[in-house]
Amino acid sequence: MSLDDTRHLFILESRELLESMEEALLALTRAEDASEPVNAIFRAAHTIKGSAGLFGLDRIVAFTHVVESVLDEVRAGRLVTDSAMIGLLLACGDHIGALVDALEQGSLDSDDALHASGAPLVAQLQTCLGHELPAAPGSARPATQTSVKEAGSVANAGSRAGRDAWHISLRFGRDVLRHGMDPLSFIHYLKTIGTVVAIETVPDALPGLAEMDAESCYLGFEIELQTTADKQAIESVFEFVQDDCLVRILPPNSRVAEYIQLIETLPEQTPRLGEILVRCGTLTARELEEALNIQTAAEAGLQAGTAIGGILVEQGVVQPEVVEAALVKQQSMREAKTQETRSIRVDADKLDRLINLVGELIIAAASTDLEARRARVPVLQERTSTLTGLVESVRDSALQLRMVKIGATFSRFQRVVHDVSQEIGKDIALELQGEDTELDKTIVERIADPLTHLVRNAMDHGIETAEIRAAQGKPARGRVGLNAFHESGSIVIEVSDDGGGLKRDRILAKAIERGLVDAGAVLSDNEIYNLIFEPGFSTAEQVTNLSGRGVGMDVVKRNITALRGSVDVRSQEGVGTTVSIRLPLTLAIIDGFLVSLGDSIFVVPLDTIDECIDMSAESGQDYTNLRGTVLPFLRLREHFGMDGTSTTRQNIVIVKHAGQRMGLVVDALLGEFQTVIKPLGRMFSHIKCISGSTILGSGEVALILDVAALFHQAGNTAARTSEPRETALAA
Amino acid sequence: MHTTESNPSEQHLLMLSGEMTIYRATEMAQELNSALMQHRALRLDLSGVSELDTAGVQLLLQVQRDASARGIGLCLGELSQAVQDVFDCLNLSGHFSAATATAAGPTQTGALA
Numbered sequence: 001m002s003l004d005d006t007r008h009l010f011i012l013e014s015r016e017l018l019e020s021m022e023e024a025l026l027a028l029t030r031a032e033d034a035s036e037p038v039n040a041i042f043r044a045a046h047t048i049k050g051s052a053g054l055f056g057l058d059r060i061v062a063f064t065h066v067v068e069s070v071l072d073e074v075r076a077g078r079l080v081t082d083s084a085m086i087g088l089l090l091a092c093g094d095h096i097g098a099l100v101d102a103l104e105q106g107s108l109d110s111d112d113a114l115h116a117s118g119a120p121l122v123a124q125l126q127t128c129l130g131h132e133l134p135a136a137p138g139s140a141r142p143a144t145q146t147s148v149k150e151a152g153s154v155a156n157a158g159s160r161a162g163r164d165a166w167h168i169s170l171r172f173g174r175d176v177l178r179h180g181m182d183p184l185s186f187i188h189y190l191k192t193i194g195t196v197v198a199i200e201t202v203p204d205a206l207p208g209l210a211e212m213d214a215e216s217c218y219l220g221f222e223i224e225l226q227t228t229a230d231k232q233a234i235e236s237v238f239e240f241v242q243d244d245c246l247v248r249i250l251p252p253n254s255r256v257a258e259y260i261q262l263i264e265t266l267p268e269q270t271p272r273l274g275e276i277l278v279r280c281g282t283l284t285a286r287e288l289e290e291a292l293n294i295q296t297a298a299e300a301g302l303q304a305g306t307a308i309g310g311i312l313v314e315q316g317v318v319q320p321e322v323v324e325a326a327l328v329k330q331q332s333m334r335e336a337k338t339q340e341t342r343s344i345r346v347d348a349d350k351l352d353r354l355i356n357l358v359g360e361l362i363i364a365a366a367s368t369d370l371e372a373r374r375a376r377v378p379v380l381q382e383r384t385s386t387l388t389g390l391v392e393s394v395r396d397s398a399l400q401l402r403m404v405k406i407g408a409t410f411s412r413f414q415r416v417v418h419d420v421s422q423e424i425g426k427d428i429a430l431e432l433q434g435e436d437t438e439l440d441k442t443i444v445e446r447i448a449d450p451l452t453h454l455v456r457n458a459m460d461h462g463i464e465t466a467e468i469r470a471a472q473g474k475p476a477r478g479r480v481g482l483n484a485f486h487e488s489g490s491i492v493i494e495v496s497d498d499g500g501g502l503k504r505d506r507i508l509a510k511a512i513e514r515g516l517v518d519a520g521a522v523l524s525d526n527e528i529y530n531l532i533f534e535p536g537f538s539t540a541e542q543v544t545n546l547s548g549r550g551v552g553m554d555v556v557k558r559n560i561t562a563l564r565g566s567v568d569v570r571s572q573e574g575v576g577t578t579v580s581i582r583l584p585l586t587l588a589i590i591d592g593f594l595v596s597l598g599d600s601i602f603v604v605p606l607d608t609i610d611e612c613i614d615m616s617a618e619s620g621q622d623y624t625n626l627r628g629t630v631l632p633f634l635r636l637r638e639h640f641g642m643d644g645t646s647t648t649r650q651n652i653v654i655v656k657h658a659g660q661r662m663g664l665v666v667d668a669l670l671g672e673f674q675t676v677i678k679p680l681g682r683m684f685s686h687i688k689c690i691s692g693s694t695i696l697g698s699g700e701v702a703l704i705l706d707v708a709a710l711f712h713q714a715g716n717t718a719a720r721t722s723e724p725r726e727t728a729l730a731a
Numbered sequence: 732m733h734t735t736e737s738n739p740s741e742q743h744l745l746m747l748s749g750e751m752t753i754y755r756a757t758e759m760a761q762e763l764n765s766a767l768m769q770h771r772a773l774r775l776d777l778s779g780v781s782e783l784d785t786a787g788v789q790l791l792l793q794v795q796r797d798a799s800a801r802g803i804g805l806c807l808g809e810l811s812q813a814v815q816d817v818f819d820c821l822n823l824s825g826h827f828s829a830a831t832a833t834a835a836g837p838t839q840t841g842a843l844a
Contacts, residue, residue, distance in 0.1 A: 177753050183785045187820060199822045203792040208800075209764040212793055214756035219789055221821070 007103075010051050014100045017044040021093050025086050026414045035257065038081065041089070042071040048096065059108060060099050063118055066125045067092045077255055079128060087422075088128075090415075092121055164252050165197050166227060166234060167259070167282050169266060171205075171220040173244030178215055181241060187221070189237055194227025198280040204268045220246075220266075222280050256287050348441070351401055358391075358398045359676035363695055365391040366674065370697035392674065404444055406484045406493070407435030412448070413455055417480060420459050427466065427477045428459055434484035439491045443563055443583055447493065450556040454495040454579050455480060457552065462499030462577055472574065474498065487582075488607060488656055490565075496578040502529050502571040529569045533557040564691060566658075566708060582658065592675035592694070594702065595653060595666040597637055598644045601702040603675050603694060604664070608655045608707040612669055615650035624652065624663065633663030634714050640689075657711045664710070677704060688713065742772035742804065748779025751787035751814075759787075763794050772804035780810075783817045795827065 021044035024037040045068045052060040067089070073079040095118050102108040168190075172183050190196060202220035206212065227234070231249055238247045248262055259282060263273045274288040365388050372384040410432045417430040439447075463469075463478035470476060481496040504525060511517040511531045535554040560567045565583035591606035613626070623632040633652055637644075652663040677692040684690070691706035745766055751759065766773060775794070780787075798805035807827045810818065818824050 177786055184788075184817065184820065199820075201788075201792070201821050201823060201826070203789075203796065206789070206793045206796055209760060209767065209793050209797045212760060212789075214760040214786060214790060215753055217785060217789065219785065219792070 007055060010055060011100055011104050013051065014048050015097070017048055018093050018097050018100070020044055022090065022415055023411065025090055025093070026418055028081055028086055029083065029418065038071070038075050042068070042075050045071055045096075057103065057108065059115060060096065060103070063092075063099065063122065064096060066122055066129075067096070070125050070128050073129065076251065076253060078253075085128070088121070088124055090418075092125070095121055164226070165224040166194075166231075166252055167250040167254065167262070167277075167280075168223040168225055168234065169220070169246070169248040169250075169262060170223065170238075171202070171246035171267065172217045172241065173246075174213075174216040174218070175244060176217045176241060183217065183219060183221070186237060186241070187223070190223065190225055190234075193229045193233065193237070194225045196223060197226050198224040198282075200276045200280050202268065202276060204272065220268075222276050222282070224280050224282060256283065256290075259283055346401070355398050355402065358395050362391055362395060362674045362676055363697070367697035367699070395674065402441045403438040404441050405435060406437050406439055406444065406491075407432070409444055409448055409451070410435050410482050410484075413451070413482060416452060416455060417459065420456060424460060426459065426463055428463055428480055429477050431479055431481045432483075433481065437484035437486060437491060439484075439583065443491075446559065446563060447581070447583070450559045450581070451482070451493065451495065453552045453556050455482070458495055458497035458499065458577065458579075462497035462501075464500045468500070490582045490584055493581045493583070494578050495581075496576060498576040501573040501575055501577050502532070502569070503573065504528050504571075507531055526568075526570070529571050532569065533567065564706075564708075568658075590675050590677065590704075592673045592704065593653070594670035594673045594696075595651070595664075596668045596670055597640070597666055598642055600642070601670065601696065601700060602636075602666070603673065603702050603704040604653055604655065605675075605704070605707060606672060608657060610654040610656050610661060613652050613654065613663075615652050615665060626654070631661065631663050632714070633665050634710060635665045637665070637667075639710075639713075655707050655710075657708050660711060662711060662714060664705075675702075675704060742774050742806075743770040744774050744776060744808070746776040746779060748781070750782045751777075751780045751790070752782055752784040753786035756786040756790060759790055760793075763790065764797075767794065767797055767801065767803055770803065773798065774806050774808050776808035777814045778809040778811050780814050783814050788817060788821065788823070792823075792826065 021041050024040040024044070027037045028041075045064055049061055049064040049068055052064065070079065071089075074081055074085070079085065098114060099108060099118075102111050102114055107114075170183070170186075176183065187196070187199070200222045202222060203218065205218040205220070207218070212218070225234070231251060234249055235242075235247070238245065241247070246266070248265065250258055250262060259277060263270055263277070266273055268276075274283070277283045278285050278288055365384070369384040369388055372380045413432075414430055417428055421428040458480050459478070463480070464472075464474075466476050469478065479498045481494070483494040483496070485492055508517070508523070508528050508531075511528070511534075512519050514534075516531060516534055517523065533553050533556070557567050560581055560583070563583055565581060568580045568582070569577065570580070571577040592603035593606050593609055595602050595604060613624075615624075622635070623630050625631075631652075631654065636642075649667075651666055651669050653666060653669070654661060654663050656662075673696070675694045678694055689706050689709045690703045691709075692704045694702050694704060696702050743766065745763075747759070749755070773794075775791075777783075795805055797803075818827075
């Protein structure tokens, strides 16, 4: 792999790490227990620094190093993560991201303005490092060593033992002695760089005189070392045995939790290790007991679920944060594991090519099938039928490749909400639902901007100030919600808020003022609300940085329409507003149903079809009686202005869209057909009711009907029905 | 290393001398093992040990574990300076003092070089 490729990987990896760092920082604002997010943040910064070092990217290393130092202090409990610190770290994450961007564009070394912008951040970080909190109380432990009779050259255990020293755990490998090395000499060497305050020999692995290999080493040691040397210097003492010996080093003033973690990684039994650590003076007997209680309680909580966790919390045995952290950790470890091991990066171009080929495959299979039917050879028909089935499966799998969960996009909004709520001084929480809903990759990318605008709008204009909310009896914390679900072949994304809702009268007044609506016109509430999507429309009394200039909503609508989607808004004054975006699930291949109109063949998207019935109309009317309900229909022949008279037997295809149903009158029903959508070309793009074309097995061109547009054109005459939501995507 | 048989039913004195290092570890292990199999109580005299390395320490720890597992009394006699130094370095005096405290059997008084 060339240097450029690996550098590209570094850029990708760093961006992912920065994302997880940001997520963890935002999680800190919500969670009580800081240890897991803090570790994740530290790991992210540490890894970026290390990788940058490999590439000699000094400027990135230098900046990240200061961040890492601060994070180390946070991790050790010497600095608190208040909202100021979190804000500073978020800004640092952004700066590192900017450095990575500069690297990608090749301007990392030359862009002085960029580095100048990092200087104030560095200054703030340095201030944090200079003003550390006093070290956690861990001094002067009462000596718990009962077995020391001689003072010898081991420093008196009664003085400064325990957590003010480095703790080193050693478990030498079996072959250490055979390789010509002696643990004793390592320990002697340690004494040259510091004072061994306490040392405990761990002979637990000894098998028995008869079984032992006297030339193998079975010993381990737990050592408390006071030294001014740093971790690297201590590690380098054991450089030559690192590969086959277990060396664990904990810095001074490590928390009890870290010792518990250490205990878990060592081979001996927990109580035994606890006892050794107590003898070393690392922990007091009481701390050990408490920590072990917490540990077993956390384990029990994991196995038996929240019920037991809750009981333990009530009894005051377990701190709730510890239990929750344990559960969360297990959950996130599970998720992280499945994500890491089961996904693979794929070039987007390769995927598109694959789908194109699949499209051609479908057409080829269809024409083969057609020929087989014409030839009336049963065996051949059977084979082509099998072939068609397989091709369908390939098509489904290929399309699934392009589907991504919307959850990733939603998560990005945590940061947006966090920043904006600080900017405008309102307390707003983001609620996410339907994160597992999948949609096409290209749509995901193009929906992000419109969604951002809608969310900002909701926060800025929707949610009222704290005073107003209090006066109305609403909770002080505003709620912005993002929801996604599938419904009749589309994906629906809702942006909702529990703010003041749209002011119907003000909108109407403004619309009249701008001449969009006649003064005397009577409009439904829904129509009035939808006026906000008109260009230049804004009833905001204050134009803020974020919104209110009236350039937002119409752009949102245009972007969504470009995706063949639609947008709608529902609102209730004083209660809240919900903006719904409806988008097609996929742009490439759909299941279609062929119908004929005269000599022409049309395709109706299969998932918009409810049922098909024979044509029978109330004479001269444009509706029919469908099992007792009124079903209006559209005579497509007339609608499209086609020549010729209709055949005697006609059919009605009942289609549905956004809770409405309507019939389409066609001549013949021709059956299902996998449709590869070929775009129409710019010359025809203004044609409203046709969304694309496809090539049939016979080589003919069929036009694909845009059902949503047909509804729109048919106007408000379509009957309204309500539909239950589909909760799962039928892949 | 040589042994002095004093009283078969009482504590057996085992004198270990010379280098107690990896070079003789296997050999010493066998002798210690057979000593444990033959006697109900053992006393290890380490005054003649000129050098003690980790293998040697390991042997001593192993003997102690085996002795206590088999209910054989074990205690340490006089320690040479080399042994004392290592014990201090590894803080092992406690290990063996405790063993002494629990060792059963009458100790031999009398001539021990």
